[in-house]
Amino acid sequence: MPELPEVETIVRDLRPHLLGQRIAQVVHLNPQVLRHPGPAELLSSLPGQLAVGMTRRGKFIHLRLDSGQTLVVHLGMSGSLIVAAADLPALPHTHLRLRLSSGVELRYRDPRRFGRVALGEEVVLRGLGVVPVLGDEPLGRGFPSPGVHAALRRSARPVKAVLLDQAVIAGCGNIYADEACFLARVRPSRPALRLSARERTRVLAALPIVMREAIRRRGTSFSDYRDGFGAKGEAFEALLVYGRGGSGCVRCGSTLRQATVAGRTTVFCVRCQQ
Numbered sequence: 001m002p003e004l005p006e007v008e009t010i011v012r013d014l015r016p017h018l019l020g021q022r023i024a025q026v027v028h029l030n031p032q033v034l035r036h037p038g039p040a041e042l043l044s045s046l047p048g049q050l051a052v053g054m055t056r057r058g059k060f061i062h063l064r065l066d067s068g069q070t071l072v073v074h075l076g077m078s079g080s081l082i083v084a085a086a087d088l089p090a091l092p093h094t095h096l097r098l099r100l101s102s103g104v105e106l107r108y109r110d111p112r113r114f115g116r117v118a119l120g121e122e123v124v125l126r127g128l129g130v131v132p133v134l135g136d137e138p139l140g141r142g143f144p145s146p147g148v149h150a151a152l153r154r155s156a157r158p159v160k161a162v163l164l165d166q167a168v169i170a171g172c173g174n175i176y177a178d179e180a181c182f183l184a185r186v187r188p189s190r191p192a193l194r195l196s197a198r199e200r201t202r203v204l205a206a207l208p209i210v211m212r213e214a215i216r217r218r219g220t221s222f223s224d225y226r227d228g229f230g231a232k233g234e235a236f237e238a239l240l241v242y243g244r245g246g247s248g249c250v251r252c253g254s255t256l257r258q259a260t261v262a263g264r265t266t267v268f269c270v271r272c273q274q
């Protein structure tokens with residue numbers, strides 16, 4: 001599943017190709033991936049609009065248009081958003097194709113269809129619950145805020161569950177929660193409120209470190225993630241624990257253990273992470 005570093009990579013890739021371009025035509029829309037508004041309204045309002053901004057918020061991609069509306073895309077488990085030459089045949093499961101004034105197409109594809117696309121003013125989309133209220137950005141200035149510290153200090157949930165809570169920290173998913181806990185030498189299953197202040201600080205400081213490194217490597221690809229040009233990222237080779245259950249710990253050599261924490265497959269070192 002694309003997490004913050006993967007979504008950030010896509011946004012950085014696509015931004016120069018989209019800003020200043022007009023949406024000339026909606027070439028294809030699968031109404032099943034559209035959360036808001038109805039297909040007829042989207043088809044009538046998108047053409048002619050100018051792309052004026054592109055940002056990431058948590059795992060959401062926001063393409064701002066000159067009407068004040070935003071095209072919001074969430075990639076779900078297996079989604080990708082790419083620019084492609086218009087004459088390149090679209091891959092199966094391509095649910096939205098927008099022809100831009102430059103002639104290229106913006107294509108949204110999602111085989112497992114857990115993703116979503118919405119169009120509207122951001123305040124309206126939030127009011128409708130199409131876009132949730134999100135917590136702090138791990139790469140934002142001032143992270144971690146006192147609010148994030150408090151959320152960990154007060155929660156009896158496993159520390160990993162709090163890291164995955166998008167209302168507390170926006171953009172953290174399974175991969176980087178495990179990586180941050182390993183770097184901080186904290187067991188992901190520990191109740192968050194039992195962490196010492198020093199451990200809490202270590203976990204929160206580790207998050208931006210693992211995410212920046214993953215962005216530098218253009219994201220982690222397992223099966224589905226692709227960057228804005230349809231290529232795989234290279235962060236997989238740099239992962240220390242995620243996906244390495246049963247292998248040796250890079251720090252102490254012990255066999256990494258795999259367990260379910262917060263409903264998710266979790267890998268950690270029983271010796272290094274207390």
Ligand SMILES: [Zn+2]
Binds near residue numbers: 249254270271
């Ligand atoms: Zn270890």
